Amino acid sequence: MPNIELRALKCGIAVWCAMVFLPPCGDAARNFGDAYAGSEACQTCHEDIYNNLVKSPHGLVEEGGAAGPKGEWKQHACESCHGPGAKHAGSANAAEIRNPARLAASEVNETCLSCHLNQQTHAGRLISSHAKQGIACTACHQVHAGRGRPLVTRTTPAVNELCASCHLSIWASFQKPHGHRLVQNAMNCVDCHNPHGSFRRGMGQVFAANEPGCFACHGDKRGPFTFDHAPVRFEGCGACHEPHGSVNPRALIRHEVRLVCLECHANLPGPSATNAAMGVVPPAFHDLRDPRYQNCTVCHQKIHGSYTDSFLIR
């Protein structure tokens, strides 16, 4: 093996071992000195919050059973997020304790991610996520939630309600007559979007390894087709549909089918090759005054892609 490859391999093993076995840098100071009061002191005044916490999944931190860096915070679960609390316990002054509600979102998230970063959930965090947009984890997750209440709501109506509390316009779109059935609680926002982030546009869920989440329910549109309709692959379903709701049938982005189609299939002559966007002009027998030609999908019915016909007719 050439030297350079051997060195690279050794470096790789060294980095891997460091990542696996070395404790995170933040764990270095775990000697609870005078600055820390311990959860017992917190419980004295914040009994309800403490009782909820120990019954929640975060109770593992208090028990000392949490995996990862918070495993060493036994009986100091409160201070593992709020910081040293002895001063606050002595003075009862709210200014002398770290309150995530008053911190910038990035600082709140840093606290949460000190444990939760190394999970599959956060793989798309940097590309497209609430965190990137300055939304704190605590906007959706209740850190102190008690037994019977998960840290984040999971019932369909409650998920929709939670998302709608910020995405007012999107929820309003679902009141339109044609769209996905969220108002009827047949679906929730998380069926299509990953709130933690995704490498797909719009924080979209992923089907199979990397395909749009739409195919999880609309499997018949997945293909591969012998004759694909290019915008379905290049731009996604949103090229023609408004999935959140529309006043147009089939949740289309325009009120008549031909107007959707003609936006691409009507290229005017352009001065250069760069203007030659995809889409061809239909042959002249397409008389748009005739009702037969006013809905292109009457003939081109396999509009999402055809297995048998290049005209997308059958």
Added chain:
Amino acid sequence: MRPALLMAVALPLMAQNPTPPPQPAAPPAESPVPARENWLTGWIELGYRWNTGPAGSLETYRSVVNLGAGPKLVGTDFTITDPKRRLFDEFHVQAYDWTDPYSTLRVDAAKQSAYRFSASYRSLAYFNNLPSYADPLLTRGIMLNEQSFDMRRHLASMELHILPRGRFSPYLAFDHDGNSGHGASTFMANGNEYPVPYATTDITNVYRGGLSIVLRRAHLTLEEGGTTYRSDQNNYATGLNSGNSTVPVLGQTLDLTGLAQAWGIRGSSTWTRAVLTANPFSWLDVYGHFGYVDPQNSVNYTQFNAGSLVLLSQVLFYSGEQFLQTAAARMPHTSGDAGWEMRPFKRLRFHQYWSTDRLHNSGSAHGTDTLFASGATLPLSLAFKSFLATNYSQAETGMSFNATSNITLRAAYRYLWGDANDLVLPQAGLLTVRNSKLRRNVALGSASWRVFQKLLASGDFEWGSSGSQYFRTSLYDYRKARLTGRYDVSSALHLSADYMVLSNRNPLAGSPYKFLSHQESFSLQWAPSAKKVDFIGTYEHCGYHTQIQYLDPGTLVSAISKYREYCHDVTATANAVLPAFLNHARISAGGSALLTSGSRPTTYYQPLAKVTVPITQRIGWFAAWQYYGFGETYYFYENFRTNLFATGLRFSR
């Protein structure tokens, strides 16, 4: 001296109370026994619904609402807790709207030290028959949507994680998507098209399994999966079918007297996925993702049709046709992304990422088309190859700065590039040789400002400029902005507002296009701590404007297509708990109202009211009313209205 000292010591001792005689030891105080928690908690609602209508278009009602009458399982949500944690810690079941068109069931069970299991099932009615959508015969008084369907979709999924809190956590999952039903379609022939019925089924099964490795500074998930796909569609019609056109072609009337079409599609795919996150240093996070999937399908298609038909390219009239075709397609799809976030200082962080998505579809079709005309047989061999590919990438560099604990500023630059090819050989149809490129520069900025503890304002802005794009309507030169604000007036009263705008313009001579959309919304939430009354209401106004030039295919004259939509949408819900002499009955009222104007003026009202009266501590009676009123100015034949009444019992524990 000594007597004085003795006196000084003795006096205080003498002043003390004499030592009480020893008492018998009190029995140790019994530790308080906590109230035993119920092993079963939850509720179930059962009822019956009446539907007074609908008055107006039943087809539109079924396409939009589709709620029927009859006995209903309105919903249930219960949790079983095992205090000894034998098989599970908790077992949670939710089900909604059984016997309605949208029935859902979800089951979660977990024993945190051993496994986590979730399963869900949905049965969705999928009905669509809107005459305004695809009815070429409407002007002749025939209401038949030639693209209508009545389907039932069943979706099921199961996922099992073993040792969910362990360093090594394997998981297995299965998903099923099945769709079956019938509808109206068209058989397209030269000179005419004929509406025909069809029946279809398609089933996608997804199998996947993987292993999550969670280490102190890194996480890695490896997943392998596969799908199987099966789809069958059959069109069958006998009898005289005049089609959509009664105009004779070259003096001869065209018709269809018999048709049988069948598609048999079989497909499969396998995929590999890997996800990595790591923080090798406290100031550095890195992540990476890789995905590869290789779906493929094979198709057998048969078609037999008879009637008075024409092949216009050869001016040939024929009475029968047999078309047999096989086809196959394969679409390897690779994607990957990687990035890092670095925090060199407490308030400053940098990030960078790169992602790519590469999809290459190739297909081929071979067939024989045999025409039967005047005793002669004319066989035609057909062979096509198709190729569609896109390579798309983007990279972003950005930073975030906490100017103060109340102000956060972010800025980033993103570059997107790609190319796309679409080719069919021999060149024919809508799909010929097309290729295009994507080049786009995007600047992003955002700010969050906590003006004071109760007022939070944030905004983000995106400015994009393109050198080329794939489609005329793609984002080209665009501006996107969003402003949001939230003000907690008190612990009971919260106000929020949201404004979004997107402006896109393609200035190129060959594809002039303008697009502008904006939404403004305002929300008020009032929930006093006494919890006797609460209210939440939202108002939204939206506007969409598009303008694009196109060539009229018939005349090749340039024309302009405009689309306008302005909407006003109000949603509100108010709840009140009545006084004790009314048995603490709970009243809810609200609903939504939508009014749009522009290209397709529409009104859609959905008011509702519900009253729940406790009968005993665990049983309540409810009654509900909901009204659906739908109206369209231009497509008035689709209007409907109906009242739904429901009543039932709620059992809770």
